[in-house]
Amino acid sequence: MASIDIQDIxxxxxxxxxxxxxxxxxxxxxxIVLVGPSGCGKSTLLRMIAGxxxxxxxxIRIDGKRVNDLAPKDRDIAMVFQSYALYPHMSVADNMxxxxxxxxxxxxxxxxxxxxxxxxxGLDPLLERRPRALSGGQRQRVAMxxxxxxxxxxxxxxxxxxxxxxxLREQMRAEIKKLHGDLHATSIYVTHxxxxxxxxxxxxxxxxxxxxxxxxxxLDLYDRPANLFVAGFIGSPGMNFFEGxxxxxxxxxxxxxxxxxxxxxxxRAGIESGATATLGIRPEHVVLDAHxxxxxxxxxIEPTGFGIIMHVSIHDVPMKIFTLDRAMLDxxxxxxxxxxxxxxxLFGTQGQRVE
Amino acid sequence: MRSKxxxxxxxxxxxxxxxxxxxxxxxWLLKVSVTxxxxxxxxxxxxxxxRATFEHYTFVIAHSAFPTFFKNSLIVAGSTAVAVTxxxxxxxxxxxxxxxxxxxxxxALMLITQMFPLVMLVAPIFKMLSPLxxxxxxxxxxxxxxxxxxxxxxxxxxxxxxGIPKDLEExxxxxxxxxxxxxxxxxxxxxxxxIAATLGFVFTAAWSELLFALMLISxxxxxxxxxxxxxxxxxxxxxxxxxxxxxxxxxxxACLFFLLIQRYLVQGLTAGAVKG
Ligand SMILES: Nc1ncnc2c1ncn2[C@@H]1O[C@H](COP(=O)(O)OP(=O)(O)OP(=O)(O)O)[C@@H](O)[C@H]1O
Ligand SMILES: [Mg+2]
Numbered sequence: 001m002a003s004i005d006i007q008d009i010x011x012x013x014x015x016x017x018x019x020x021x022x023x024x025x026x027x028x029x030x031x032i033v034l035v036g037p038s039g040c041g042k043s044t045l046l047r048m049i050a051g052x053x054x055x056x057x058x059x060i061r062i063d064g065k066r067v068n069d070l071a072p073k074d075r076d077i078a079m080v081f082q083s084y085a086l087y088p089h090m091s092v093a094d095n096m097x098x099x100x101x102x103x104x105x106x107x108x109x110x111x112x113x114x115x116x117x118x119x120x121x122g123l124d125p126l127l128e129r130r131p132r133a134l135s136g137g138q139r140q141r142v143a144m145x146x147x148x149x150x151x152x153x154x155x156x157x158x159x160x161x162x163x164x165x166x167x168l169r170e171q172m173r174a175e176i177k178k179l180h181g182d183l184h185a186t187s188i189y190v191t192h193x194x195x196x197x198x199x200x201x202x203x204x205x206x207x208x209x210x211x212x213x214x215x216x217x218x219l220d221l222y223d224r225p226a227n228l229f230v231a232g233f234i235g236s237p238g239m240n241f242f243e244g245x246x247x248x249x250x251x252x253x254x255x256x257x258x259x260x261x262x263x264x265x266x267x268r269a270g271i272e273s274g275a276t277a278t279l280g281i282r283p284e285h286v287v288l289d290a291h292x293x294x295x296x297x298x299x300x301i302e303p304t305g306f307g308i309i310m311h312v313s314i315h316d317v318p319m320k321i322f323t324l325d326r327a328m329l330d331x332x333x334x335x336x337x338x339x340x341x342x343x344x345x346l347f348g349t350q351g352q353r354v355e
Numbered sequence: 356m357r358s359k360x361x362x363x364x365x366x367x368x369x370x371x372x373x374x375x376x377x378x379x380x381x382x383w384l385l386k387v388s389v390t391x392x393x394x395x396x397x398x399x400x401x402x403x404x405x406r407a408t409f410e411h412y413t414f415v416i417a418h419s420a421f422p423t424f425f426k427n428s429l430i431v432a433g434s435t436a437v438a439v440t441x442x443x444x445x446x447x448x449x450x451x452x453x454x455x456x457x458x459x460x461x462x463a464l465m466l467i468t469q470m471f472p473l474v475m476l477v478a479p480i481f482k483m484l485s486p487l488x489x490x491x492x493x494x495x496x497x498x499x500x501x502x503x504x505x506x507x508x509x510x511x512x513x514x515x516x517x518g519i520p521k522d523l524e525e526x527x528x529x530x531x532x533x534x535x536x537x538x539x540x541x542x543x544x545x546x547x548x549x550i551a552a553t554l555g556f557v558f559t560a561a562w563s564e565l566l567f568a569l570m571l572i573s574x575x576x577x578x579x580x581x582x583x584x585x586x587x588x589x590x591x592x593x594x595x596x597x598x599x600x601x602x603x604x605x606x607x608x609a610c611l612f613f614l615l616i617q618r619y620l621v622q623g624l625t626a627g628a629v630k631g
Contacts, residue, residue: 085522
């Protein structure tokens, strides 16, 4: 196991710049999840750590040793590909033992390592099969097995579960978490899936357009998103935003929307009166209250089984509400809501969080 | 789905008709090769002679230069096939996997070589080979055939490599292989169908090539079999029986060769490599 230290990493493909200076320190045994929209450079960063992509500038250190110019084979890192990338002409056992054979490990050692990994992942009955005779979930397991047999310094996962159906994904997610609990291996995991990110991560790294937006525990990102991007990206259904002008009058403050409506907001030191600002509140934090301060017209009701997503509008500004109250399946044409002050997020002109 | 007997029958008949048309010349080759000389012109058009004989075969094998032609052809076609396949595999892999300067121009040049009618090139090539002592030699033929087959074979192999996901060799490199080991142990085994196709294609092309063989080789010692066939044409007559017998014999290696590689030709080895 090892720590990974990334310093001001940049990457360009020709003139096209993909990563614009990424800094990240990953502690030994930590589970890091990289999230971000498609094309923001997650895979590129992962592949640079693996050595599959040259580093344009900056340093990558594994266990304190600079690895920029080291071939993938000398970095002692395992990677699980989205496509699994199993060797089709080899049996499951051979797939799993290939890395050990390349390192000229003793036969008995290989057998026990493969046996151990197979037992952990329930692959025992499949060891003699070829990959094409496996289901998607089984292939996924073999790919995991191939990574864990040789006890590398770190694991890299590039959307390993995205080809599985929802049920299987849930199951594998739990297994990966359990596996990490057993092995305490330094891991970097790329995903699009919110729940995977929230449940697996020790820390989440949110990326956008080749720049790290925020690094923190899942609850950090949920409770105190550093900027508008993170606020909108983490959480489902996504956060509601109201754009307007932040106005201080006396000892309280308001946000005046373009259509003239004012919403009371907490006073914050980090922003000047008169500046444009964005107010955010998560759908699950909007309070439905018959005596609420605001009237909201109901546009659409989406029952999810677990709860209900209500699409409403406040003076023609759309907003979503998430509630567990079944009575809201038939709320009538309008409801009254409150936006609790302690749940409000305020973002400044540049989209940065203001306290 | 309910099968429609009429369509099935029509389908089979169409295939049968095609096979008959395609194989009829071969049958005629066989028929003439076993027809005794005295019956060849006397019996009219018959599907099978009233009396069959192997005398043409024994004559061709025992008393003509045919075994030499045969041996020469085997050497030339075999060496060419192996040399081209090795070169084309390496070049095709490079074109498929590496980004390098002048790649575009290399591809363009290779395509240009394919644009000229071969007849145009006979004289210059003869001019180049003769000071090197490579005319009238099997080595010369092998070099020329290899040069002419490499471009196409390279594109063929490149398309096979393109069909193999890059993830596979990246996975191998992370597992601890160098690029070359990944090529040899992971990619090459998956390209066997492509290699078999290339071998087969080049072998048959070299086996039946006539133009350069005719122009670069004089005399029987270094003649390949297509050239050798012409020796059955004398000034006054054509010995059809012996010629056909030689033709039938010449088919054997090509058939054997394809029998040997057909296992790889039909194999879809990459199935199951990635998500399914
Ligand atoms: N070999 C390459 N040559 C040129 N551009 C590339 C190359 N590889 C990736 N890119 C570009 O780099 C950017 C980041 O790609 P990357 O694969 O890292 O995105 P990602 O965050 O993993 O996206 P996704 O979530 O869709 O997998 C994209 O705009 C992509 O087009
Ligand atoms: Mg990606």
